[in-house]
Amino acid sequence: MPATPAWPPKSVPRLFVKEELGEGHTLTLDGNAAHYLGKVMRVGVEDTVILCDDITGEWAARVDEVEKRRVRLTVTGRLRPREEVPDLWLCPALLKKDRFDLVLEKATELGAARIQPVLTRRCVADKLNMDRARAITIEAAEQCARTALPRLDEPQKLDALLRDWPSDRTLFFADEEGGDPAERAFAAGSSAAAILIGPEGGFEDAERASIRALPQACAISLGPRILRGETAAIAALSVWMAGAGDWARDPGNTQG
Template sequence: MTTPLPATPAWPPKSAPRLFVPGPLAEGTAVPLEGGQAHYLGKVMRVTAGDAVILCDDETGEWLARVVEAGKRDVVLSVEQRLRPREGVPDFWLCAALTKKAAFDLVLEKATELGVALLQPVLTRRCVADKLNADRARAIMTEAAEQCARTALPGLAEPAPLAALLRDWPAGRRLFFADEAGGVPAATAFAMESGPAALLVGPEGGFDDAERAMIRAHPAAMAITLGPRVLRAETAAIAGTGLWMGTRGDWGAAALEE
């Protein structure tokens, strides 16, 4: 009786660490790492020479690299081969009013995982925050992209006052407005529009009457409802984004039509 050969283990292993690094990457590129990334690989993941690491550069895609040196304070990698090109990103923006830090951190993380192309923080009259630490926000988004195996980082715009956002809104991009006062059911509205899109979600206290009227008067805006329950600001942002991705994004049938 012939003994079957053991299965060849997948390479690179699914457990290989993933990191975004400056690009462009190419075969044979040496990638020296210091600081937090070196600490993560050396102290947390305990890599040694020869171990696999997956690198992305937000330009050329996803690459297999191997550890060449693993010191106490730095790690050197050598890029071996490209595994995937940079992914295509659905043309969807999330325009989310600033909320308390923990809630907005969640929006940053989940919007990245869900596949948004751009996150636009918005300043409204009822916002409890008026500033965003951009470096910290990008770090949260980068870590989320690494965790969910994205090969493209979403953009992060500077916080914009609502009036300025509407004034400078680009032609040809539909603005779905999550309105507590009601509107077209979100899934229906999303299915009606196939072009570039964005979702506008308010802060904890919602939009005031003047803001709501200003948004509804904008030619690109379409008021939508996310259901019969009153959702937290962060829940509305995440739920609305997920629904758009399932209706018009890269989750289902719409993606196959492209």
């Protein structure tokens, strides 16, 4: 017998919406969402769309009406509850725009629960367009089938981050001057963790001293080579997810 095809198929459009969803709920999408569904994906009446609300999870919805600037849908059933992502924060120093865009995208795909941008003395950027940054994380979550968006906060100066750091959360920081091998340090750390990545020029000596003075801080090494900020963030997240995160709990996930 031929295998029963997966439903909904992977080609079904997938969108996050702001309102809470429930079975039988009707909603109208306009703006970019309507353009994407109607003009890019060319959905028609009775087609299926997958919606996520970052509250209750992932839902199937039926297209009831497609107009030039709006699409009306009815929610038909829940597919998955909102996922529980590992309690990992990424605290990356701001980088040049295109490189930080990559950090936002890949941190979302890799499963970070929170992204807290950091301002250090050697940062080449000092501002972040939050609307644009949130759009990048939403698009990445849609692409990788996350049902929970990462929390994204306004950039914070390093000294303020350290001053208010929670007592029960380990702060791993990638130190170009060396530290414990990342894999070993992550395995020995607490389940509530964060990874701090420095800017393109690295941390200044005074900044490094302040970080090391924090009782919850743990210096880590990401190998023998000097990594760009975006590479270090992606590498550290990957190692953490493989050893202490949720990769091992979901061996059947082959999304790429």
